[in-house]
Amino acid sequence: xxxxxxxxxxxxxxxxxxxxxxxxxxxxxxxxxxxxxxxxxxxxxxxxxxxxxxxxxxxxxxxxxxxxxxxxxxxxxxxxxxxxxxxxxxxxxxxxxxxxxxxxxxxxxxxxxxxxxxxxxxxxxxxxxxxxxxxxxxxxxxxxxxxxxxx
Amino acid sequence: xxxxxxxxxxxxxxxxxxxxxxxxxxxxxxxxxxxxxxxxxxxxxxxxxxxxxxxxxxxxxxxxxxxxxxxxxxxxxxxxxxxxxxxxxxxxxxxxxxxxxxxxxxxxxxxxxxxxxxxxxxxxxxxxxxxxxxxxxxxxxxxxxxxxxxx
DNA sequence: CTATATAATTAAGCGGTCTTAAATAATTAG
DNA sequence: CTAATTATTTAAGACCGCTTAATTATATAG
Numbered sequence: 403x404x405x406x407x408x409x410x411x412x413x414x415x416x417x418x419x420x421x422x423x424x425x426x427x428x429x430x431x432x433x434x435x436x437x438x439x440x441x442x443x444x445x446x447x448x449x450x451x452x453x454x455x456x457x458x459x460x461x462x463x464x465x466x467x468x469x470x471x472x473x474x475x476x477x478x479x480x481x482x483x484x485x486x487x488x489x490x491x492x493x494x495x496x497x498x499x500x501x502x503x504x505x506x507x508x509x510x511x512x513x514x515x516x517x518x519x520x521x522x523x524x525x526x527x528x529x530x531x532x533x534x535x536x537x538x539x540x541x542x543x544x545x546x547x548x549x550x551x552x553x
Numbered sequence: 554x555x556x557x558x559x560x561x562x563x564x565x566x567x568x569x570x571x572x573x574x575x576x577x578x579x580x581x582x583x584x585x586x587x588x589x590x591x592x593x594x595x596x597x598x599x600x601x602x603x604x605x606x607x608x609x610x611x612x613x614x615x616x617x618x619x620x621x622x623x624x625x626x627x628x629x630x631x632x633x634x635x636x637x638x639x640x641x642x643x644x645x646x647x648x649x650x651x652x653x654x655x656x657x658x659x660x661x662x663x664x665x666x667x668x669x670x671x672x673x674x675x676x677x678x679x680x681x682x683x684x685x686x687x688x689x690x691x692x693x694x695x696x697x698x699x700x701x702x703x704x
Numbered sequence: 705c706t707a708t709a710t711a712a713t714t715a716a717g718c719g720g721t722c723t724t725a726a727a728t729a730a731t732t733a734g
Numbered sequence: 735c736t737a738a739t740t741a742t743t744t745a746a747g748a749c750c751g752c753t754t755a756a757t758t759a760t761a762t763a764g
Contacts (some may be wrong), residue, residue: 411595412688412689413666413669415692416691417666419692421579422597424568424572425576425579429590429591429614429615430614433614433616439753441581447573447575455711457710462577463584464581465751468649468712468755469714473751475713488711491761492711492761515561515564515568518561518564521694522561522602524694531627532686533687535738536686538563539680539683540570540571587720589720591722606742616723617724618741619722619724619725619742619744620721622744623740639741642741643729643730643731644740644742645728645741645742647742654708707740711760711761713758715754715756717754719750719751721749722747722748724746724748727745728743729740729742731739732739733762734735734736
């Protein structure tokens with residue numbers, strides 16, 4: 403049950419710390435701005451993937467496509483996303499962030515990362531370099547591309 | 554507005570990737586198990602802090618203490634938390650995870666980190682070492698940030 | 705062409721999670 | 735002791751987000 407593996411256990415500890423911060427911030431942000439967690443999840447998804455279908459989004463969030471459609475109505479009202487027809491299959495809609503939606507998403511994310519500034523202050527350049535490399539490594543792997551060789 | 558700082562911008566990129574994964578997993582997990590995001594936030598908080606008061610929790614989540622109290626009722630029903638009187642001030646309740654609550658929290662967290670296995674497979678020992686060190690560095694710094702202002 | 709399947713939407717209704725206001729209980733101040 | 739304050743709980747009601755079922759529109763199979 404307990405994994406000795408320092409990679410995994412360190413990661414898990416980090417996640418407990420990190421998610422506590424970021425989730426609390428996200429929950430509060432959502433509440434203040436009248437967004438549901440489904441909407442937040444949708445914004446994250448679209449930000450990363452560019453676009454998605456209605457049922458797609460529903461599946462990712464674990465809700466029916468009817469629920470997804472209704473939720474998207476509200477995001478359209480807010481001007482955060484747009485529905486366009488998929489030219490290849492006109493039954494489908496391509497859901498994507500509007501420019502405004504993209505901007506607001508990124509701004510709110512930065513705002514919720516203010517604690518990073520505090521963290522950064524306590525680090526030497528050497529330490530920041532270590533962390534930046536490690537994160538870049540994970541980003542590369544996640545995108546399934548080989549690590550950048552050198553700069 | 555845009556920050557050039559590679560530490561910050563790499564961190565932000567990593568967070569977009571990572572939160573997309575972990576939030577989606579958390580939202581789905583919550584839905585499947587009939588937990589609200591407030592409940593999830595509460596479990597994270599208690600796991601990290603050990604215990605908290607009712608109003609405390611409400612504030613952290615951005616809801617009234619009445620709402621917090623009602624939510625805690627349900628977590629007590631589920632056997633995940635317990636209310637005990639604070640001996641120093643008997644108006645207050647000390648909310649903490651039960652053993653079952655603690656176990657379930659950690660199990661569900663591990664389950665939602667299965668993608669880590671995939672990530673790990675793609676890494677050399679050297680790379681894992683880099684990442685582990687970087688995370689450990691951040692964990693240490695995060696814990697350092699206690700009330701002590703000067704040293 | 706007709707029938708079937710798929711994607712999205714609309715509508716009705718249910719239950720959950722807030723809010724405010726009032727009640728209870730313990731502490732603190734005078 | 736009495737009055738005021740603080741922490742929590744209870745109760746009533748509003749709103750939101752979900753579900754299922756029915757509808758519309760497009761695509762595909764025979």
